[in-house]
Structures are given as structure tokens and as C-alpha cells.
Amino acid sequence: MKKATDSAATPAEKKIRSAERDMIALGIAIAAAILFVGTGGTLMPQIVKAWFFGGNQPDLLLANALLLNIALLIFGWRRYRDLHKEIRVRREAEERARRLAERDPLTGCLNRRSGPPALEALRTALADTDREIAVMMIDLDNFKQINDLNGHQLGDRVLTTIARRIEDTLPHDGVVARIGGDEFVCGVPFDHNARNAVDNLVAMIVRNTSAPIESNQMTVEATVSVGIAESGAKYAGGGTMNAEALIHRADIAMYHAKKRGRNRYYWFESQMEDELRFRNELESGIRRGIPAGEFVPYYEQQIDLATGKLTGFEMLARWESPRYGLVSPEIFIPIAEEIDLIGELSERLITQALEDAKGWDPALTLSVNISPIQLRDPWFAQKLLHLLLESGFPPSRLEIEITEGCLHENMGAVRSIVTSLKNQGISISLDDFGTGYSSLSQLRSLPIDRLKIDRSFISELAHQREGRALVEAMVSLGKGLSLPVTAEGVENSEVLGQLQGMGNLQGQGYHYGKPEDAAATRKRLASLDMLNKDNVTAITGQATSANDQRKAS
Numbered sequence: 001m002k003k004a005t006d007s008a009a010t011p012a013e014k015k016i017r018s019a020e021r022d023m024i025a026l027g028i029a030i031a032a033a034i035l036f037v038g039t040g041g042t043l044m045p046q047i048v049k050a051w052f053f054g055g056n057q058p059d060l061l062l063a064n065a066l067l068l069n070i071a072l073l074i075f076g077w078r079r080y081r082d083l084h085k086e087i088r089v090r091r092e093a094e095e096r097a098r099r100l101a102e103r104d105p106l107t108g109c110l111n112r113r114s115g116p117p118a119l120e121a122l123r124t125a126l127a128d129t130d131r132e133i134a135v136m137m138i139d140l141d142n143f144k145q146i147n148d149l150n151g152h153q154l155g156d157r158v159l160t161t162i163a164r165r166i167e168d169t170l171p172h173d174g175v176v177a178r179i180g181g182d183e184f185v186c187g188v189p190f191d192h193n194a195r196n197a198v199d200n201l202v203a204m205i206v207r208n209t210s211a212p213i214e215s216n217q218m219t220v221e222a223t224v225s226v227g228i229a230e231s232g233a234k235y236a237g238g239g240t241m242n243a244e245a246l247i248h249r250a251d252i253a254m255y256h257a258k259k260r261g262r263n264r265y266y267w268f269e270s271q272m273e274d275e276l277r278f279r280n281e282l283e284s285g286i287r288r289g290i291p292a293g294e295f296v297p298y299y300e301q302q303i304d305l306a307t308g309k310l311t312g313f314e315m316l317a318r319w320e321s322p323r324y325g326l327v328s329p330e331i332f333i334p335i336a337e338e339i340d341l342i343g344e345l346s347e348r349l350i351t352q353a354l355e356d357a358k359g360w361d362p363a364l365t366l367s368v369n370i371s372p373i374q375l376r377d378p379w380f381a382q383k384l385l386h387l388l389l390e391s392g393f394p395p396s397r398l399e400i401e402i403t404e405g406c407l408h409e410n411m412g413a414v415r416s417i418v419t420s421l422k423n424q425g426i427s428i429s430l431d432d433f434g435t436g437y438s439s440l441s442q443l444r445s446l447p448i449d450r451l452k453i454d455r456s457f458i459s460e461l462a463h464q465r466e467g468r469a470l471v472e473a474m475v476s477l478g479k480g481l482s483l484p485v486t487a488e489g490v491e492n493s494e495v496l497g498q499l500q501g502m503g504n505l506q507g508q509g510y511h512y513g514k515p516e517d518a519a520a521t522r523k524r525l526a527s528l529d530m531l532n533k534d535n536v537t538a539i540t541g542q543a544t545s546a547n548d549q550r551k552a553s
Contacts, residue, residue, distance in 0.1 A: 106156060107163035109184065110177035134198045135243070136186040137227045137250035138166065138205070141262040143182035146220055157215040158222050165208045169201070185247055192232060202226050202265045210263065226265035227253025252276050283335055285321060290345055295319050297353040298515040302367070302486065305500050305507045310528065312365030314401070314508060315353045316515050317345070333371070342371045343380075347387065354391040354398075356518045361530040367399040369431065372406045378413065381420040388424075395425035401452065403432050407442050415446060422447040429486070434474055443481060451478045455489025455509070461498045468498065475502045 104111040140146075140162065147155040159182065166176055166184060175187040190198050210223045229249035253268040255276065260266070289295060299313035319327035336342045350368055357366040374380050388395055400421060406414050418428050429450035430443070434457050453474050460467025471487070478485040487499050490509030499505055516524065525531050 104163075104178040107160050107178050109163050109167070110175065111179070131189045132192050133231045133246070134188050134190055135229050135231075135246040135250045136188070136202060136205075136265075137247065137254040138184040138186065138209075138224050139226075139254055139258070140182040141223045141225055141258070143222070146222060150218060150220060154215050154218060154220065158213055158220055161213045162209050162222060162224070165211075166205060169205050169208050171201075179247075185250070187243075195230075198228065198230075202228060206263065206265060223263035225254055225257040225262050227251060227255065227257055227268060228265060229253060229268040249273070279335065282324075282332065283339055285323065286319075286332055286336055286339070286341060286345075289319060289321060290341060290348060293348075294321055295345055295349060296517060297349050297356065298517055299353075299356075299521045300508050300515040301512045302365070302506055302508045303490075303512050305487075305490075305496065305505045310364065310530065311506060312367060312397075312399075313357075313360075313521065314367040315349065315369070317349050318515075318517075337371055337373045340373075342373050343377060346371065346374060347383065350384070351387055351391065352518075354387060354393040356521070357397070358391065358393055359522060359532050360525055361532060362394075362397070364525075364530065365397050365399055365427075366393075367401055367429065369401045372403065375402065375406050375414050375417055378417075381417045384421065384426075385424055396427075399427040399429055399450070401429045401431040404430060404435060407446070411442070418446055422449075434470070443483075448483060450484050450486060451481075452486045452488055458487050458489040458495060458499070458509075459491065461495045462492070471499075472502060475505065479503065 103109070140158070143155070143158070146158060159178075163176070163178065163184065166186065170176060170186060170188060173189055177185050179185050188198065188201065206224060206226060210221060213220045213222060227250045229246045231246060249268040252272050253266045256272050257264050257266045266272075296318055297315045298318045300316055301310055302312045302314060303309065304311050317329045317333065319329075319332050321327050333342070336345050346368075353366060353368060357364070360366075370380075377383075384400075385395075388398065400418075402414070402418070422428055427449040428447060429452050430446075430448050431452045432454040433451045435454045451474065453471060457467060457471050457474070461471060475485050484504075484506065486506040486508065488508055490496055490499065490507040490511045492511055495509075496507070496511060499507060522531070
């Protein structure tokens with residue numbers, strides 16, 4: 001019963017009971033020591049005399065009391081020794097727990113919990129000097145891709161290696177903490193007039209961390225992007241900044257470094273914060289605008305260059321924002337990809353484009369661009385086929401455009417999706433051809449129906465002889481692979497004339513007019529007598545039926 005009661009006691013109750021037992025043991029030991037001094041002084045000589053010289057035997061009661069005192073002294077000493085041992089073990093456990101709480105178990109660096117306090121301690125140490133602290137936010141580039149392609153074991157190896165290289169590069173008074181999956185924050189003191197020393201240090205970190213990492217006969221080259229913020233008053237409005245604020249600003253500078261191409265570093269500047277704030281506003285606008293229908297399809301004409309005949313349209317996304325006006329896809333598409341909304345945005349645009357294209361002449365095709373992010377979705381083909389089924393749009397009139405960059409992310413998945421779409425009658429074109437690194441073997445292994453030469457090569461036709469040679473080579477490659485070719489960016493008659501001399505091509509660009517919304521496109525097709533008459537009749541019949549019902553009611 002007593003064991004059950006002890007097991008049910010709280011830790012605080014157990015601690016109190018242990019303390020009570022310790023006090024009792026201490027009291028017993030003190031009493032025993034007093035008794036030993038009082039009795040032992042007279043009794044011990046009698047015992048020694050009786051044992052060795054045959055004298056009178058000491059009083060039995062006093063002898064037993066002395067033995068009891070000795071036993072109590074031994075008990076008290078053992079309890080005292082055990083108590084000290086328990087305190088030492090407890091302190092070691094607390095120190096070990098503190099280290100585990102402050103240290104990252106994988107890399108051994110300080111962790112998020114200890115990072116800002118460590119930087120604050122460094123700031124405190126420098127408070128009475130003329131030195132400042134540079135805070136560096138270090139983020140691995142494309143770490144998710146390294147994990148996905150090589151496995152988490154190699155990913156952990158990369159993290160531990162990068163952490164060790166950072167620590168080895170930092171000076172002895174530097175601080176490094178791992179505050180996220182692939183994010184590190186460092187603090188380094190420096191003289192306010194020796195900022196170039198920090199530049200040299202960070203450049204060395206970028207260079208050292210990018211060295212190849214080998215593990216299990218595999219080699220990975222990981223790069224880092226670095227943002228730097230300093231504790232100087234010029235960024236703090238005349239006052240000092242705490243560690244959290246410095247980390248925040250270093251994070252903004254690191255984000256800026258990633259946007260400028262990765263594998264580099266930037267110091268924080270005040271306008272970066274304004275850019276990030278604007279970017280966050282755009283992100284919020286995209287989240288609100290998709291369900292509100294602010295994103296609409298525009299259509300760019302595709303022309304047979306030999307005959308001048310209209311063959312179809314490419315759908316281009318536009319954002320008709322109430323706040324920002326008409327926004328180019330070059331601005332909002334990358335943001336939508338980063339916040340994982342590109343799939344929802346694309347599906348809404350494709351749905352609207354399919355409805356619009358049903359009203360065109362059946363000979364006209366519709367081309368839509370697909371983001372590399374969407375091709376990572378194994379269900380993308382099924383989603384697209386579902387949209388076609390719901391709209392009733394013929395798959396043979398739809399063309400999907402993918403970029404060369406898609407071929408390097410996951411060739412197997414891309415081939416599976418492309419083949420599935422191709423089997424349903426959808427055409428596939430390789431967009432921005434010439435800007436990536438696709439090989440002839442990839443072009444032959446994928447069921448590609450068309451090559452689209454990037455506008456950067458077409459625009460050089462009017463100015464550079466080398467540009468013409470490149471375009472001619474691409475056209476010849478298309479002919480050799482029996483693939484039709486489309487030239488993007490036909491801006492003037494001079495470029496058009498050169499392209500017409502290269503063979504039977506299609507083209508699109510501002511020479512034929514800017515992209516137009518659905519209403520303007522329909523008006524253009526009506527003037528060319530290229531609307532779907534069956535669709536027009538059906539729409540007219542539906543409208544007449546609706547009018548008759550209203551009259552009858």
C-alpha cells in the first residue's frame with residue numbers, strides 16, 4: 001500500500017519527502033556525534049583496558065550505547081556521501097539537458113532557442129567597445145531538391161558538412177546557430193571601419209561551403225545564399241537593435257540574394273524591406289484575386305508565316321487588379337509558384353480559356369503554358385483531362401507548352417505525364433527552345449509535337465549574323481526530327497522576312513498585334529468570319545429560350 005502511495009506522489013511531494021528524510025538523517029548524525037563525544041571519552045579507555053590488560057568490564061548499557069553511536073555515525077556519513085553523489089548526478093543531468101536544449105542534435109550548433117540569446121550575449125560583450133556585430137543569415141540553395149534526389153541520409157550529411165565548414169571559417173569569437181531545416185545564423189564582431197573584413201569572411205564562407213560533398217560514392221555540390229545585417233545605429237534610427245531585429249534584416253538580405261541568382265551575399269539595405277513589403281502585398285493580392293476572378297486569359301495570335309493565315313492562339317495570363325491595374329505574368333507567376341497557388345490559378349485560367357475557345361472556328365488551336373511546378377503533380381494529367389471533359393473541348397485542338405527546364409527536374413515523371421496527355425490526343429510543344437539544356441536523346445525520347453524558338457533568339461535576327469545562324473540551326477534540327485517549328489517574338493517585317501526564308505514556320509509576336517482579352521479576340525474572329533457557327537447558334541438558341549421563359553412568366 002505504501003509503494004502505491006509513493007508512486008502516485010507528485011515530483012514536488014517526493015522532493016519534500018526526500019528533504020525531510022535528509023533532515024532526519026542529519027539530526028540523527030548530529031545527536032550520535034554528541035553522544036559519542038559524551039560517552040566515548042570515558043568509556044573507550046575502560047574498554048581498551050579491559051580488552052588488553054584484563055581490567056574490569058565496562059558498563060554493558062554504556063557499551064551498547066557507544067556501539068549504537070558508532071553505527072549511527074556510519075549511517076550519517078553514508079547518507080551524506082550518497083546525498084552529495086545524488087546532487088552531482090542531478091547537476092550533470094541538468095547540464096546535459098541544458099546542452100541538448102541549446103544544441104542542435106544533428107550539427108552540434110546552437111539551435112533556434114539559443115541563437116538570439118547567444119547573439120545578445122555577444123552584443124553585451126561588445127557594448128563597452130567601438131566594435132559592432134555582423135549577423136549573417138545563411139540558407140542552402142535548393143536543399144529540398146538535394147533531399148528529394150539523394151535521400152534524407154545524404155541531406156543530413158550535407159547539413160553537418162556545411163555546419164562544420166561554417167564553424168571552421170568563423171573566427172574564434174563568432175557564433176553560429178541552426179535555426180531552421182537548412183538555415184543558419186551567425187554573429188561576428190568587427191570594427192565599424194573594417195567592413196571589408198566581413199565581406200572577405202562571407203566570401204570565404206560562400207566559397208568553402210560550395211566545395212563538393214562526397215558520401216557513399218555520391219557527390220553533391222551545395223551552395224548558399226547569405227544576407228548580412230549590422231548592429232550600427234544607421235539602420236536602427238539612432239538606437240541599438242536586438243538580435244531578433246538583426247536576424248530579421250539579415251533574412252531580408254538573404255531573400256534578396258536568392259532573388260539575384262543564389263550562391264552570393266548581400267548587405268541589408270532599407271529599400272529591401274520596402275521591396276519585401278510590396279512582395280507580401282502582391283502575395284496577399286494573389287490569394288484574394290484568384291477566387292475573385294481577377295486573373296483572366298489573354299490570347300496571342302499564332303500565324304502561318306508562309307500564308308499569313310491565323311492558325312490558333314496562345315493563352316497568356318493577366319491579372320486585372322483593382323489596385324495595381326493590369327499586371328504582367330512575369331511579376332505574379334513566380335510568386336504564385338513560390339506560394340504553391342500556380343496549380344489553382346492555372347486550372348481556373350484553362351477552364352475559362354476552354355470555354356472561350358469553344359466559340360472559335362474548329363480549325364483554330366489553343367495553346368496553354370504549364371508551369372514546372374504543375375508537372376511535379378502526379379495527378380496533373382487527370383486534372384487536365386477532367387477539365388476537357390467538363391468543357392466538352394476537343395483534345396485535338398489543345399496544345400500544352402512545357403519548358404526545357406522541366407526536363408531536368410524529374411524526367412521520368414515528365415515523360416509519364418506527357419505520354420498520358422499525348423495518348424488522349426493533346427499536342428505537346430517544347431517552349432523557350434534554345435534557352436535550356438535539352439539533349440537530342442531527350443527530344444527523341446519525349447513525344448514532342450512542336451519546337452518553339454525563344455524570342456531572345458528571334459529578336460537578334462535583325463542585328464546579329466550569329467543570331468541568324470543559331471535560328472537556322474534550330475529550324476534545321478526541327479526538320480531533322482520531323483517537328484514543326486514556331487518562332488516567338490516576331491516584332492517587325494524585317495524579322496518576318498528572314499524567317500520566311502527559312503522554311504515553313506509558324507510565328508507569333510507584336511507584329512501581328514498585342515495579346516487581347518476574350519471579348520476583343522471574339523470580335524477579331526467575327527471580322528474574319530472564324531467563329532464556331534454551331535456554338536453561336538447554340539448560344540443564340542439558349543438566349544432565345546431564356547427570353548421566352550421570361551416573357552411567359
